[in-house]
Amino acid sequence: MAFKSIAKSILHDAELLDEYIRANNLPQPSFDVDGPPRTVYTGETATAHASLLANTHRLHLLAEGPAGRWLPSLAGATGDAVTTAAVQHFKIADHVPLDSQASFEDVAEKCGLALRDFKIIVRYAMTNFIFCEPQPGFIAHTAASKLLAENRLIRASAAMRTDDIFLPGFKEIEALEKFPGSQEPTESAWGLAHNASLPMFEELEARHPERAKTFASAIEAISAAIADTAQLGVYDWASLGSGTLVDVGGGKGYACRPLAKHFPELSFIVQDLEGTAATGREQLPPDLHDRVTFMTHDFFTPQPVKGADAYYFRAIFHNWPDKYCVRILQNLIPSLKKGARVLIHDPHTPDPLTSHPWAERQTR
Structure with missing residues (x-):
């Protein structure tokens, strides 16, 4: 009955999604050339969509069986990665x-x-x-x-995943053997794959400026996939009133743009490395120029903006070992005024056995 039970859950979720698509007059999901790039689900249907992905994954692995997981399926995973890289390259x-x-x-x-x-x-x-x-x-x-x-953002995402995820992945075993337990950013699979002497972001900025732009666009693609309503709902932004928010490591300002549009009293300072900050400044919509500014800043150096109302770290700390996360925060402390908020908005790995393996896999 294992197959039937999971299949019933899949059918239930599929019916909810079909009804949502019909009721909202949305295009039907399709592999055909004119199929929609994505469908944004909300509320109950967002839960059903997550459940559908989780249960189809579970049913596939169950049908495949333990031996299948190590034989044809593992070969397929390698083929997926290599072929995607080749299509992009x-x-x-x-x-x-x-x-x-x-x-x-x-x-x-x-x-x-x-x-x-x-x-x-x-x-x-x-x-x-x-x-x-x-x-x-x-x-x-x-x-x-x-x-x-x-889509230029999708192309950038594919390039980033090829150059900065797939290819370094094949160096992971070598890195684990060569640098056991290391918390140094230069001692990594990425560093070995690219013969780098600097941490990834600095290496890209200093020696591969075009790839640095591609990486920034790939992060923009990820941000674009997150609805503005999700960004608006993670914190009570209105509580900052007419204050100043510093977006530390904020890339090209993709997090601040929806905030600036919805909270016209707030001012924003977006900080990142020189090339990324310059691109963000060039791409900023004219109607935001008076409230969103860009500043070159390395968050491993002391924070130059003193007395801001909030310092926002969005998707920063998951990229750095713990000792470097501590260093980032230590560089912030001298600039904090009484009552300033330090906002950390980052994916986190759930405790074991507290979520479906599919959901846990997305963060690990």
């Missing part, structure tokens, strides 16, 4: 027509790939509904591949 999506199809030979040549290698990459990608083969030997877009071709 060779910019395959850019060379497929948006509204028609093209021959394998034509696209392979434009990508600089041997035809045999091209076929291996794209036909594996197609098993994940990235591209399709409408007739033998021809390639066309699906919703996922078209999004990669058209």
Whole structure:
């Protein structure tokens, strides 16, 4: 009865989502080229969506069985990572027509790939509904591949995941053996993969400025996937009145923009490394120029803005070992006035056995 019980839960959640889509006249989820990039669920349906993902994952693993987890499934996970990296690196999506199809030979040549290698990459990608083969030997877009071709933030996210997650992942075992228990940012799989002598963010900023911009855009993509209402609801921002909020390590200001629009009395100072801060300044909407300013600042140095009403750390501390998180906060202390708020907004790993493995996996 194990399969049937999980399947019933999946059906229940699927019916809730279908009804939400119908009632709100939303486009149906589809792999087809014109399928919606994503559907935003709220309230009860957001819970149902999370439950659906968790239970389909659970049912898949149960049906696969323990042996399957270590044999075909593990090989598939590697194939997913390598193929995604290849699709991004060779910019395959850019060379497929948006509204028609093209021959394998034509696209392979434009990508600089041997035809045999091209076929291996794209036909594996197609098993994940990235591209399709409408007739033998021809390639066309699906919703996922078209999004990669058209959306600069999605492209940046794919590049970041390839360069800064997938490739360093293959160095993780070497790093664990070479740097056991290390809390030094330079002693990492990322550092080994990129032969880096500086921590990741400093290395990108100093030696790979274009990749630093790509990384910043990838973080912007993640922020764009979070509804403004979610950002607005994490704290009582109105309690800050007409004060000043310093967004420490705030990138290009993607967290402050919705706050500035909804709380017109608040002023914001966004701090980040030089290149990122400069880009944020250039991209800031004109109507926010009077209340959102950008400042170059390394949060491992003393905080230059003294007496602000709040200092906001959004998605900062999960990137750093504990000893460096302490150092960041120590550099803040001399600048705090009485009553200042230190706001930490970061994902955290749940205690073991307190959430579904699917949800826990997203944070680990």
